[in-house]
Amino acid sequence: MPYQWKVTPEDLFVERYRQMVASGLPVEDIDTVRSAVAEMWPDRPGGWVYEWSRLAAGYAERGRHRLAALAYGWAKFPTLADGAKKTALERQLEQYMLAAPGFEVAFERRMVIVPCEEEATVLPVHLLTPRGWAGATPVLLASGGVDTWKMDFHGLFETIALRTGMGVLAFDIPGTGECAGPMDSEDGADMVRVLAAEARALGNGRVLHLGISMGGHFSACSGLAGDVDAAIVIGGPVEAAFAPGRTFAHGMDGIVGNALGFDYEPTLVELAKSWPSFGLRPLLDLDANVPMLVINGADDVHVPQDDTLVFTGRRDTEVHLLPDTGHCAVSKMPHVLQLMFEWIDRHQIPTLPS
Structure with a gap:
């Protein structure tokens, strides 16, 4: 079974911010998630996977499947250390496949x-x-x-x-x-x-x-x-x-x-x-x-x-x-x-x- 470890979310934002922007996600949406995330592992408000998944779900509801796939990709980041991360990967694939006709x-x-x-x-x-x-x-x-x-x-x-x-x-x-x-x-x-x-x-x-x-x-x-x-x-x-x-x-x-x-x-x-x-x-x-x-x-x-x-x-x-x-x-x-x-x-x- 995978494991969780001590990691500070803000450190990941500092290191990966340019990568997040380069992926195609709107800067304002990245900044909103960044301001909301306070902890790495718990699947609850303020948690990394929760806040990224909430952004992704909003994209999905509006039919913006490619952006939803990108956001779910950050939700499961950096590894599948628990069930919430695995669920985020499953939803990323689902949204990616929905986006495929528009590639x-x-x-x-x-x-x-x-x-x-x-x-x-x-x-x-x-x-x-x-x-x-x-x-x-x-x-x-x-x-x-x-x-x-x-x-x-x-x-x-x-x-x-x-x-x-x-x-x-x-x-x-x-x-x-x-x-x-x-x-x-x-x-x-x-x-x-x-x-x-x-x-x-x-x-x-x-x-x-x-x-x-x-x-x-x-x-x-x-x-x-x-x-x-x-x-x-x-x-x-x-x-x-x-x-x-x-x-x-x-x-x-x-x-x-x-x-x-x-x-x-x-x-x-x-x-x-x-x-x-x-x-x-x-x-x-x-x-x-x-x-x-x-x-x-x-x-x-x-x-x-x-x-x-x-x-x-x-x-x-x-x-x-x-x-x-x-x-x-x-x-x-x-x-x-x-x-x-x-x-x-x-x-x-x-x-x-x-």
């Missing part, structure tokens, strides 16, 4: 059999394609991290599909969202290989992999191992983030602990025992990587600069450590997208006519 892209919810703890499980994935797409382009595998999942990143993935003409196959990484846990580096890599095969069959046979935050760990893994044809890593932890003695900011220890499958609040020592298997040094020491684009903000409080700079000088690899921005360079996302689209164009990946 600028074609949408299909698909079920893929993937490995999970030496067994197999059904993983819901979302295929976003430009209208009239006939599978003549590569497919981009795409995921977020431990607390921001495929439906939360819909706007970004939709933008990528429209700009590049590619299909986007969005999924949740192990231990998060609709993907069974616990989070495990090897199991996650195996899952990506299965999804890559699915993506090859959907498109023209070429597969790119975009990973954001902890999802960037898995896109770094697939890119270094050559499991895909190209990889984009945004804010991904690969080595230094898993070093002994690492501490966490803004409640990330509890978010990660839940993804790892703990049913109680672990100590930093207990968390650290999970890290050796996540370090990608064995893959970094190889020369098997496909073309890779690696980007992060220089002021990231979660992922050390070394996890970006370690890619500097690698064959077929482009690295950007952007100044004056933090984790995943969220505050400079337009620039990140520009870098990404220019990189895709230079690698002669088919794009829509200009």
